[in-house]
Amino acid sequence: MIISGxxxxxxxxxxxxxxxxxxxxxxxxKSIWVDHVFEDxxxxxxxxxxxxxxxxxxxFGCGSSREQAVVAxxxxxxxxxxxxxxxxxFFRNSINYGLYIIEADFFCEEGMTITYNSETAxxxxxxxxxxxxxxxxxxxxxLLAGGLAKYLSTKVQDDDxxxxx
Amino acid sequence: MKETLSxxxxxxxxxxxxxxxxxxxxxxxxxxxxxxxxxxxxxxKSEGVKNPExxxxxxxxxxxxxxxxxxxxxxxxxxxxxxxxLSFYDVGSGICHQIMSEGICxxxxxxxxxxxxxxxxxxxxxxATGVGATDMAGIWATGQTWFRxxxxxxxHLDGKLCGHAEAKDVALTYVKNLGMDGGTYKxxxxxxxxxxxxxxEGRLTLCNMAIETGAKTGLFYxxxxxxxxxxxxxxxxxxxxxxxxxxxxxxxxxxxxxERVEPLLAVDNRVDTAVPVSRYAETPVDQILxxxxxxxxxxxxxxxxxxxxxxxxxxxxxxxxxxxxxxRKAASSGIITDLIDAGCVICPPGCGPCLGVHMGVLxxxxxxxxxxxxxxxxxxxxxxEYYLCSPSTAAASALTGEITSPDSLLGGD
Numbered sequence: 001m002i003i004s005g006x007x008x009x010x011x012x013x014x015x016x017x018x019x020x021x022x023x024x025x026x027x028x029x030k031s032i033w034v035d036h037v038f039e040d041x042x043x044x045x046x047x048x049x050x051x052x053x054x055x056x057x058x059x060f061g062c063g064s065s066r067e068q069a070v071v072a073x074x075x076x077x078x079x080x081x082x083x084x085x086x087x088x089x090f091f092r093n094s095i096n097y098g099l100y101i102i103e104a105d106f107f108c109e110e111g112m113t114i115t116y117n118s119e120t121a122x123x124x125x126x127x128x129x130x131x132x133x134x135x136x137x138x139x140x141x142x143l144l145a146g147g148l149a150k151y152l153s154t155k156v157q158d159d160d161x162x163x164x165x
Numbered sequence: 166m167k168e169t170l171s172x173x174x175x176x177x178x179x180x181x182x183x184x185x186x187x188x189x190x191x192x193x194x195x196x197x198x199x200x201x202x203x204x205x206x207x208x209x210k211s212e213g214v215k216n217p218e219x220x221x222x223x224x225x226x227x228x229x230x231x232x233x234x235x236x237x238x239x240x241x242x243x244x245x246x247x248x249x250x251l252s253f254y255d256v257g258s259g260i261c262h263q264i265m266s267e268g269i270c271x272x273x274x275x276x277x278x279x280x281x282x283x284x285x286x287x288x289x290x291x292x293a294t295g296v297g298a299t300d301m302a303g304i305w306a307t308g309q310t311w312f313r314x315x316x317x318x319x320x321h322l323d324g325k326l327c328g329h330a331e332a333k334d335v336a337l338t339y340v341k342n343l344g345m346d347g348g349t350y351k352x353x354x355x356x357x358x359x360x361x362x363x364x365x366e367g368r369l370t371l372c373n374m375a376i377e378t379g380a381k382t383g384l385f386y387x388x389x390x391x392x393x394x395x396x397x398x399x400x401x402x403x404x405x406x407x408x409x410x411x412x413x414x415x416x417x418x419x420x421x422x423x424e425r426v427e428p429l430l431a432v433d434n435r436v437d438t439a440v441p442v443s444r445y446a447e448t449p450v451d452q453i454l455x456x457x458x459x460x461x462x463x464x465x466x467x468x469x470x471x472x473x474x475x476x477x478x479x480x481x482x483x484x485x486x487x488x489x490x491x492x493r494k495a496a497s498s499g500i501i502t503d504l505i506d507a508g509c510v511i512c513p514p515g516c517g518p519c520l521g522v523h524m525g526v527l528x529x530x531x532x533x534x535x536x537x538x539x540x541x542x543x544x545x546x547x548x549x550e551y552y553l554c555s556p557s558t559a560a561a562s563a564l565t566g567e568i569t570s571p572d573s574l575l576g577g578d
Binding site: 013015017018021022023025026040058059063064065066067068070085087088089092093096136147148149152153 | 182195196198199202203206207227234235238279280281295296297298299300302303306307311313345346349350379381435520521522539541542543544547
């Protein structure tokens with residue numbers, strides 16, 4: 001899959017409270033999070049999210065297990081997140097929710113157009129090209145299925161068919 | 166070299182992926198609502214929850230509900246839990262990790278909680294880790310999940326704590342040592358003579374903060390302390406298998422001399438910034454919070470009460486017992502009365518204001534001291550500042566109304 005978007009550059013150790021604050025969690029109306037994404041980090045960022053590829057430093061998504069951090073990014077239009085490293089639960093939540101998550105030592109300027117090829121794990125901009133750490137087969141399968149719900153549904157069906165044949 | 170405890174429990178080589186049945190899974194009112202929504206997206210052949218007897222829903226994050234929106238979300242999840250025959254703990258029962266530690270989770274079990282601090286239960290020798298809502302929904306649907314078997318970091322605890330230094334100060338020390346991502350994708354194994362001598366409440370505190378280094382879990386080996394603790398919570402002896410620490414193949418080892426640990430504060434919106442309390446001495450404080458899954462246990466309340474008993478706190482002070490059991494014990498031993506007499510406010514068991522949504526949120530420009538595990542910007546009040554500390558530091562500071570080291574107020578020993 002080819003994913004493309006404009007770069008929004010953020011710092012390191014950005015925690016899930018920064019992505020979406022605890023005070024906005026008590027709802028199942030996802031549209032509410034779109035306006036408040038990154039509010040405590042930089043209130044101007046929410047407007048830049050639609051069509052963005054986030055480029056972050058190390059340890060992106062540390063802190064809480066709140067899946068709303070991933071949902072808020074997706075709902076706001078973020079196409080992928082590139083970071084030097086990700087916090088474990090955020091990484092897993094992203095895969096489960098179908099958000100492309102790319103681990104790479106990659107830096108670029110704000111606003112540059114970034115293209116990511118998920119088959120070759122290659123990131124390119126106008127003037128740089130960089131190889132990302134490839135996702136494990138397990139992660140790729142879940143991501144390609146469109147998230148854990150679809151992956152498990154298909155998998156259980158396959159298993160059942162195996163049993164009946 | 167021998168296998169780490171994580172390898173032994175998960176049964177796979179480090180770095181490999183394993184699919185495992187989960188012995189115990191739980192979600193709270195926050196993640197549970199999201200998990201229920203995710204669960205409804207699963208198109209499984211069997212529609213219901215698999216192994217409902219292993220699944221718990223525990224209301225702790227906003228308990229009781231603070232407004233109609235929260236109340237309605239909680240109403241739906243409560244109905245679902247009852248329909249599916251899940252073990253359900255309503256408001257007032259306490260914090261999910263604490264309840265699970267009180268005779269439910271056992272050594273060698275695989276425990277998954279939909280909350281990042283589920284690593285707390287590694288203190289019992291279980292492999293316990295946190296996940297998000299969709300993962301939890303997957304466990305409800307299938308009874309299992311996948312794990313990547315982590316490499317481990319050995320944290321040797323040597324010597325004995327001195328003065329008024331506590332397990333919380335040890336936790337702030339190792340988090341500072343590793344940094345906020347120093348444990349990412351790893352398990353932390355607490356070993357050595359200092360680990361063996363650590364009481365269960367201290368072990369729970371130490372494992373609780375493993376996630377603050379990015380770790381998947383923190384672990385203590387189940388020993389006589391574990392056995393006695395679980396038996397005191399009604400677990401039969403035959404259910405408790407002990408674990409012997411071996412000279413394991415750790416990716417990294419760090420050594421902490423407990424004698425050199427002093428009362429600490431985590432400041433500046435980062436958990437890995439521990440500095441001696443004395444460095445901030447005499448800074449005025451607006452609120453003290455004693456509680457949360459890090460330090461809301463009976464022993465924490467007791468240490469706090471031993472310092473403030475017979476005196477008056479000089480600043481608003483909230484006490485939040487971590488569970489109903491903790492609350493009951495503190496009530497029957499007289500600690501609650503002592504705390505009320507000293508001017509403290511007792512809140513119902515649960516997470517309290519830790520996540521910044523109700524009951525004790527700070528105002529703009531205020532400074533709080535909290536025995537919690539996170540001091541992220543704006544978390545416990547927009548525009549407020551707060552530092553993390555131990556119950557004894559909270560007590561000394563409550564009496565003076567300003568940041569005060571318990572060693573300076575009460576003497577070092």
